[in-house]
Amino acid sequence: SSDLKAVLKTVIPKKLRLFEHVKKDLSSHQIDIQTVGSVIGGMRGNKAMFWDASSVDPNKGVTFHGLSIEECQDILPKSKMELNDPKSELLPESMLWFLLTGCIPSQEQIDDFSKTLAEHAQLPEYVNKVLDSLPKSLHPMTQLSIAISLLNNESVFAKAYERGIPKDEAWEYVFEDVINLISKLPAIVGKIYSNTYYNGKELGVINKDKDWSYNLSSLIGFTVDDSINHKNLSRSQSKDFVNLVRLYCALHGDHEGGNVSAHATHLVGSSLSDPYLSYSAGIQGLAGPLHGLAAQEVVRFILEMKDTLDGEVDNDAKIEEYLWKRLNSKRVIPGYGHGVLRKPDPRFTAIIKFGNNRPEEFAKDRNFQLVKKLSQIAPGVLAKHGKTKNPFPNVDSSSGILFYHYGLKETLFFTVIFGASRSLGPLSQLIWDRIYGLPIERPTSMDLKTLASL
Numbered sequence: 221s222s223d224l225k226a227v228l229k230t231v232i233p234k235k236l237r238l239f240e241h242v243k244k245d246l247s248s249h250q251i252d253i254q255t256v257g258s259v260i261g262g263m264r265g266n267k268a269m270f271w272d273a274s275s276v277d278p279n280k281g282v283t284f285h286g287l288s289i290e291e292c293q294d295i296l297p298k299s300k301m302e303l304n305d306p307k308s309e310l311l312p313e314s315m316l317w318f319l320l321t322g323c324i325p326s327q328e329q330i331d332d333f334s335k336t337l338a339e340h341a342q343l344p345e346y347v348n349k350v351l352d353s354l355p356k357s358l359h360p361m362t363q364l365s366i367a368i369s370l371l372n373n374e375s376v377f378a379k380a381y382e383r384g385i386p387k388d389e390a391w392e393y394v395f396e397d398v399i400n401l402i403s404k405l406p407a408i409v410g411k412i413y414s415n416t417y418y419n420g421k422e423l424g425v426i427n428k429d430k431d432w433s434y435n436l437s438s439l440i441g442f443t444v445d446d447s448i449n450h451k452n453l454s455r456s457q458s459k460d461f462v463n464l465v466r467l468y469c470a471l472h473g474d475h476e477g478g479n480v481s482a483h484a485t486h487l488v489g490s491s492l493s494d495p496y497l498s499y500s501a502g503i504q505g506l507a508g509p510l511h512g513l514a515a516q517e518v519v520r521f522i523l524e525m526k527d528t529l530d531g532e533v534d535n536d537a538k539i540e541e542y543l544w545k546r547l548n549s550k551r552v553i554p555g556y557g558h559g560v561l562r563k564p565d566p567r568f569t570a571i572i573k574f575g576n577n578r579p580e581e582f583a584k585d586r587n588f589q590l591v592k593k594l595s596q597i598a599p600g601v602l603a604k605h606g607k608t609k610n611p612f613p614n615v616d617s618s619s620g621i622l623f624y625h626y627g628l629k630e631t632l633f634f635t636v637i638f639g640a641s642r643s644l645g646p647l648s649q650l651i652w653d654r655i656y657g658l659p660i661e662r663p664t665s666m667d668l669k670t671l672a673s674l
């Protein structure tokens with residue numbers, strides 16, 4: 221079937237049986253030893269959440285239902301328009317399908333699914349109006365969370381709950397909300413970009429025959445056929461840009477459950493807030509500089525460093541000196557370190573590979589070269605500095621500079637694209653949370669006196 225919900229329904233019974241077994245037979249099984257260090261240390265390393273679609277191994281990085289990034293790039297369907305193009309990237313909607321069902325979708329299923337998403341892409345007028353009324357100075361991430369919250373007005377789950385529904389039907393309404401929300405993200409992203417930087421000018425249109433990332437790119441003005449192409453990209457550059465959005469969004473879709481945006485979405489959703497309010501909370505978390513906002517921080521950092529080094533970007537000693545200055549002023553090096561990873565982030569590697577595969581664009585791009593150079597120098601400096609448990613680059617250290625190359629230079633905007641992509645995993649999990657009927661999340665806190673007396 222080309223209907224995602226029908227496919228999901230075929231996998232639910234088996235998963236529910238397994239879940240029931242875990243719940244009934246293994247609930248008292250001990251997993252971890254809780255320490256005071258973890259209670260006061262951001263619960264780092266606590267295996268305390270249930271998340272099915274992806275996991276993060278400290279050494280290997282993310283896998284999606286057990287598949288590595290390269291395997292996903294090989295197997296998951298691409299755009300039907302570029303089937304024979306070896307540089308065409310996997311589609312985020314293929315990743316969404318896979319994350320949600322655990323099944324590899326066929327090309328036909330994804331062609332139909334892209335169409336369904338495009339058919340639901342239009343924003344209600346009140347959302348446009350509210351976005352139009354916001355000050356241009358409002359950070360794009362705040363605008364994103366407002367737009368997503370507003371869509372709670374559309375929530376079929378919230379309305380059904382108010383009416384009164386049996387618990388085991390809740391997921392079906394959540395499913396509808398999730399697909400509706402993800403469909404509308406390109407239009408929200410486009411509107412925020414146009415309002416913030418182009419006085420509300422229409423930059424592109426939704427093409428119902430095109431995929432989600434293509435439409436997102438059009439709506440910010442980066443395609444040759446369906447937008448004003450205000451960056452004057454050549455056809456091949458525009459194609460690259462769309463493929464960068466596809467790769468970026470598929471890779472950033474999920475990173476297990478403990479990261480702030482995923483965890484926040486899951487936590488808020490556990491109170492049966494609808495998917496719009498839940499994901500809006502996730503977006504607020506993504507807007508922090510230690511999490512998603514690092515994407516913008518890195519680009520600013522790289523550009524500043526390039527200016528300061530003034531022609532000496534190949535001088536390793538000068539780069540080292542720059543990094544030490546930053547560390548000695550007690551600021552973090554953005555794009556480095558990770559809560560779980562202990563090796564270079566494979567998402568970083570995949571994005572760098574995207575640039576390396578396009579030497580005609582990136583061989584002479586000084587920013588891209590600096591990002592690569594930094595990834596060789598910074599780990600040594602951070603290791604010597606001796607604080608971070610992981611001195612290697614994370615995903616945020618590379619992606620922004622590639623967008624920048626194609627003309628997307630508004631750094632405050634980068635995390636908005638991250639925000640569109642991160643919807644895939646946490647919202648898929650939210651559907652499963654309701655399928656399993658997971659309870660409200662409610663851990664217990666401890667006060668200082670109690671901790672001190674242990």
Ligand code: CMX
Pocket residue numbers: 264479509510511512514547551552553554555556557558559560607608609610614615616
């Ligand atoms: N530069 C300088 N110091 C760093 C550092 C970096 N890139 N990464 C970690 N440290 C420091 C921490 O600030 C901490 O110092 P204090 O003991 O003084 O508080 C110490 O090293 C230990 O931290 P850690 O256990 O290695 O890392 P955490 O799990 O606490 O934090 C992270 C992880 C990502 C927040 C941190 O590495 C960081 O701030 N990195 C820079 C920001 C960044 O790139 N964030 C994006 C992460 C990916 C994402 O979520 O999008």
